[in-house]
Amino acid sequence: MRRIIHNTTAIVTCLALLAPQIAAAQDQNQDDLKEGLSAIITQAKEAAQDEDARPAAKGKKRGEDELADAMKAEADRKDAKEGDKKPKAKPGKADKDDAKPKAKPQQKDTKDKKADKEDLGILGEPGKAARDQQDAEKKPAKKPKPDENALTIGTGKVQSDRAAQMPGLVKVLNQEVQDGLTQDQLNCLQGGSYPCADGDRAITPRGVVVEPNGGGPFRLADTSNQMFRVGKSGDMVQRAAEEDTRETQASREAAKQSKPVSAAALNASEGSGKVTEQKVTKDSSRSSSEDFATNLRDALAGSDNAKARSKDDAKDDDSSSDLTKALLLGAGALAVGSFLNNNRQVALSAPDRVVVTREDGSQEVIKDEVALLRQPGSNVTTENFDDGSSRTVVTREDGSRVVTIRDADLRVLRRTLVSADGTTTQLIDDTTDVQPVDVSQLPAPAEVQNGDAPMNEDDLRTALRREADIERRFTLSQIRNIPEVRSLVAPVNIDAITFDSGSAAIRPDQAKQLQSLGRVIQDSVAENPSEIFMIEGHTDTVGADAFNLALSDRRAESVALALTEYFDVPPENLVTQGYGEQFLRIRSEGDIRGNRRASVRRITDLLRTANAQ
Structure with a gap:
């Protein structure tokens, strides 16, 4: 019974340690994968059979050492097999490169295994890709870089007062801004395109007259300078020249x-x-x-x-x-x-x-x-x-x-x-x-x-x-x-x-x-x-x-x-x-x-x- 338990334990331990290798080898030839698994399981069984002849106190450690030795042997066997497939290095520069210290394959392999586990979620937790996706969803979306030519509306008192006086026009203006109104779409009242001479007022494509407020953004021009008003149907109606003129x-x-x-x-x-x-x-x-x-x-x-x-x-x-x-x-x-x-x-x-x-x-x-x-x-x-x-x-x-x-x-x-x-x-x-x-x-x-x-x-x-x-x-x-x-x-x-x-x-x-x-x-x-x-x-x-x-x-x-x-x-x-x-x-x-x-x-x-x- 003890042999069965030991055998089972060794096999489970072996499979747990091999899981990363199995995941990393998904793209390898299936025959090589089966051959490697068969050899390691055989070695594990042999190690379990020899366990009865060894002292019990050291059985557990010996089993782990033997399992590690078996895994190393299998890795060496695979390296040798892959080496046969690679073309032989040419003499000269290759010899000089061989003289350089080589990176330990085991360290790289360990990192790759960890990365593979994180990506696939084998360790029982969300994979790295999944965690990155969750973090991205939690973070607010980055705002697009504002267009320097975009027309912006100021929020000062003058703009607020005029907006209250002309709610229809400010609604039209705000809609134009939301639709992407730019400064080069403005026309100067004196003729030509923006920028206007001497800070003159300009008119938007829909007919709202705006003026620079001195700080970069624009604001509604005064009522007396507006050429259109919003009619009952919501359409822009040209104002009579006599509207809002001073009393004489x-x-x-x-x-x-x-x-x-x-x-x-x-x-x-x-x-x-x-x-x-x-x-x-x-x-x-x-x-x-x-x-x-x-x-x-x-x-x-x-x-x-x-x-x-x-x-x-x-x-x-x-x-x-x-x-x-x-x-x-x-x-x-x-x-x-x-x-x-x-x-x-x-x-x-x-x-x-x-x-x-x-x-x-x-x-x-x-x-x-x-x-x-x-x-x-x-x-x-x-x-x-x-x-x-x-x-x-x-x-x-x-x-x-x-x-x-x-x-x-x-x-x-x-x-x-x-x-x-x-x-x-x-x-x-x-x-x-x-x-x-x-x-x-x-x-x-x-x-x-x-x-x-x-x-x-x-x-x-x-x-x-x-x-x-x-x-x-x-x-x-x-x-x-x-x-x-x-x-x-x-x-x-x-x-x-x-x-x-x-x-x-x-x-x-x-x-x-x-x-x-x-x-x-x-x-x-x-x-x-x-x-x-x-x-x-x-x-x-x-x-x-x-x-x-x-x-x-x-x-x-x-x-x-x-x-x-x-x-x-x-x-x-x-x-x-x-x-x-x-x-x-x-x-x-x-x-x-x-x-x-x-x-x-x-x-x-x-x-x-x-x-x-």
Whole structure:
């Protein structure tokens, strides 16, 4: 029995020691593996049989020594067998290498065995590969190296405040950043790709305006600089140029107006005023292709001999009468720096226009509103009254007449068309039903034209004839001076017209490109003789404010003249207004082509109630 136990113990011990070798030899020839196992087991049995003849005290140690000797012999046998297979070393270098001390194969073999056990998990614990996998799963994933060109958003107070004011825009911006928005995808508002000159603002592909915050990241630009807003459906909607503009003294006064302006010319009989007459010829009228005779830069500088009057002088003199004479009669420019009534200081003065500065720093342009009607072949009769108001009758060769009544500041109070057959059409009437305007109660601005692509005639017709969503009426002064009122109808950009620097002339080849616009307006007036369209002029921010305001007003007049000259649009159905750099389409300062523009707006619905005939 003891022999059986010893034999079994020896065999188990042998197999346990051979387990690593078995694992490491998986790729070896199966016959060699069986042969080696058979020889070792045989030696183990022989050692067990000899154990009875040895002292019992030393039996256990002898069995282990013999087993180790057997294993060494088997290893030597395998080495010898593998050596026979290897090619013999060549004399020379090989001999020198043999002289070097060789690494102990047993140590390497031991390490390999341990590594093999760990990899396979033979020792009863997870293998090394499994442990490495577990450790990798426990460790957090390495974050990818950030792209240096990636756009990042700051987290300062300014950004937080603006994000609270514009939650829709910040949501769009954050989504763009998450989608991998980079700085080279930005476009500068002044033109070109990022980086922008002088730290100028830039716009993202979806239309959010951002600006550097000085520390590397970006932040939302202020509300007044944003060109788009998020609509009810979540889409980006281009904002009207009039949105979020500062309130001016003129807009406040127009909004508070609750009763008509009184003027002697409204009730006086014909011929009761001081009458002047003029026969308009081609030489005495201006064509759209001609520039004005006066130079605005010279007018801005003023006359060397002109002396500015004080505010007290302006109160004592009838400055409104002086203004009327200067503009209506062409008597010459007012002195730059002089004051008109209501403490308006003359900032620029030319025979055709005067720009005044109000106490709040805002500016207005004053001009002869009848200039557009002075067509060759017509007779113009003007009556001036003591309060500065005037009545001008333009009689045409076909017998029709246009009667315009203005107050002391040359603002149109009433305009009436009397056809050759005696039919009367009221075009403008600011003398009745004047109501104050609560800007906070007005509807949202109308959707504006998005993009620079020119419209075809059908699209242009649809855009201009779109009805305004408003029930009440406004005066012409309210429409001109209150941005929120004017934005209730969308403007249509006149992209066909470009102007040379400092010029208001339109070349004939450009004027012909107004054909679609001219035809749409002409058709509209034929259907409804009381239609009114406002032509607007705008500039960029380069140059003096007063110069830009007068220049934009002249350019608006040139567009209206071209529509009349080339496409027979009745001039009485047009009003012109320049805004200079007040309402930027691209909300950035500098030399920007998109801000040097002219546009047209149908204001018929604003001038009348919905059921007016």
